[in-house]
Amino acid sequence: MFFENIDFSSLELPPAALKLRDEVRAFLRQEIAAGSFVPHLGHAEFDSAFTKKVAARGWIGLTWPKQYGGQERSYLERFVMTEEMLAVAAPCAAHWFGDRQTGPSLLRYGSDYLKDKYLPAITRGEMAFALGMSEPGSGSDLASVRTRAEPVDGGWRVTGQKVWTSWAHKADAFFVLCRTAPLTEDRHAGLSQLIVEIKNSSGVTVRPIRFMNGNHHFNEVFLDNVFVPDDHVVGEVGQGWKQITSELALERSGPERFMTTFPLLVELVRRLAKSDDARAQEMVGRLTARLWTLRRMSLAIALALDPSSGKQGSVDLATEAALVKDMGTFYEREIIDAARVLVTVEPTMDAADTFERYLAECIVSAPVSTIRGGTTQVLRTLIARRLLGSLK
Ligand SMILES: Cc1cc2nc3c(=O)[nH]c(=O)nc-3n(C[C@H](O)[C@H](O)[C@H](O)COP(=O)(O)OP(=O)(O)OC[C@H]3O[C@@H](n4cnc5c(N)ncnc54)[C@H](O)[C@@H]3O)c2cc1C
Numbered sequence: 001m002f003f004e005n006i007d008f009s010s011l012e013l014p015p016a017a018l019k020l021r022d023e024v025r026a027f028l029r030q031e032i033a034a035g036s037f038v039p040h041l042g043h044a045e046f047d048s049a050f051t052k053k054v055a056a057r058g059w060i061g062l063t064w065p066k067q068y069g070g071q072e073r074s075y076l077e078r079f080v081m082t083e084e085m086l087a088v089a090a091p092c093a094a095h096w097f098g099d100r101q102t103g104p105s106l107l108r109y110g111s112d113y114l115k116d117k118y119l120p121a122i123t124r125g126e127m128a129f130a131l132g133m134s135e136p137g138s139g140s141d142l143a144s145v146r147t148r149a150e151p152v153d154g155g156w157r158v159t160g161q162k163v164w165t166s167w168a169h170k171a172d173a174f175f176v177l178c179r180t181a182p183l184t185e186d187r188h189a190g191l192s193q194l195i196v197e198i199k200n201s202s203g204v205t206v207r208p209i210r211f212m213n214g215n216h217h218f219n220e221v222f223l224d225n226v227f228v229p230d231d232h233v234v235g236e237v238g239q240g241w242k243q244i245t246s247e248l249a250l251e252r253s254g255p256e257r258f259m260t261t262f263p264l265l266v267e268l269v270r271r272l273a274k275s276d277d278a279r280a281q282e283m284v285g286r287l288t289a290r291l292w293t294l295r296r297m298s299l300a301i302a303l304a305l306d307p308s309s310g311k312q313g314s315v316d317l318a319t320e321a322a323l324v325k326d327m328g329t330f331y332e333r334e335i336i337d338a339a340r341v342l343v344t345v346e347p348t349m350d351a352a353d354t355f356e357r358y359l360a361e362c363i364v365s366a367p368v369s370t371i372r373g374g375t376t377q378v379l380r381t382l383i384a385r386r387l388l389g390s391l392k
Contacts, residue, residue: 042365
């Protein structure tokens with residue numbers, strides 16, 4: 001049966017999550033009032049100073065063991081915090097990859113050495129990670145990556161090219177998926193994950209790829225005979241595929257996948273507050289109901305991922321997460337469509353009016369959400385396979 005691993009019964013957030021929500025809201029109100037950041041929609045900005053402030057409150061690695069700088073709090077608390085950050089488009093990129101993917105991967109597969117070296121630095125907001133998976137010709141089909149690592153005395157020499165690497169120009173290190181053994185019939189065998197310290201390694205070149213609005217978010221990264229010591233291999237050599245696919249539920253199921261245009265919805269409702277247009281009321285009503293449904297689905301996955309569920313690591317939530325991401329990213333676009341249909345404006349990126357600026361930023365960045373973290377077609381194939389399998 002589909003969705004057998006997660007529970008949709010009604011859910012009251014526990015007092016700890018409600019308390020944290022108030023704290024995060026107060027912090028963000030204060031930051032916005034102080035002008036510490038200007039919200040921009042489309043993708044989270046990279047702001048090390050903001051990340052350090054979040055870290056000082058203990059909000060990075062919230063669910064991780066205290067031994068590594070975490071707080072051992074629940075996934076629901078982490079969910080609530082992420083949701084609040086997204087609601088005001090806070091600039092979280094300097095810690096989100098580490099908090100959401102790198103840290104949990106290290107906790108699951110990393111050696112004690114790697115955990116000690118990186119996890120506390122991530123929770124202190126001192127170390128930012130990027131993700132080196134995609135390559136020219138290898139995005140959806142990650143098993144075809146051609147970056148290779150050759151064994152040498154004391155480690156590996158890595159050569160290849162990564163592409164679309166978000167924030168590689170600012171990150172300290174990145175996880176590199178590469179081939180450590182030649183390609184065989186079993187395409188998933190022979191892949192490994194290594195940590196390359198971008199700023200401290202010779203042979204790494206980072207080149208910008210700019211968005212059409214000129215923004216620098218992602219890059220090409222060239223690796224030319226880069227030395228990576230043995231102790232920077234994550235998990236087991238040759239098990240990279242299994243490791244990377246287990247991260248996907250983390251990457252695809254969170255509010256990041258349906259809330260990136262949420263501030264536009266808020267501004268749209270403000271604009272329409274005095275309108276008695278029945279069509280506007282119906283569209284906003286539908287969008288609000290859909291948001292609530294997506295949130296409930298996403299929360300259900302967060303609950304199943306929580307160690308207290310007893311399910312962590314034992315169930316595969318990749319399909320459920322794919323469904324949240326697919327429905328979520330189309331939902332984000334529907335907010336943009338509703339704003340365009342219901343309000344007649346010519347949005348510009350430098351508009352003084354927040355609604356107009358948000359709308360312009362959303363229109364320009366709209367194509368990315370259904371590509372990053374897995375394309376629509378690939379996600380739907382995954383969902384269909386599971387669904388058809390379960391109908392047999
Ligand atoms: C904003 C943004 C940030 C990103 N950040 C990162 C990052 O930090 N690190 C990183 O490694 N990557 C990153 N990516 C890359 C992203 O993961 C890839 O773009 C994505 O996985 C798609 O791969 P591709 O671009 O090679 O397209 P392709 O895989 O070549 O796909 C091209 C088209 O073919 C379709 N297609 C491919 N295979 C199939 C199939 N089997 N069946 C049906 N249709 C298929 C796809 O759906 C798509 O429409 C980012 C992308 C974006 C947009």
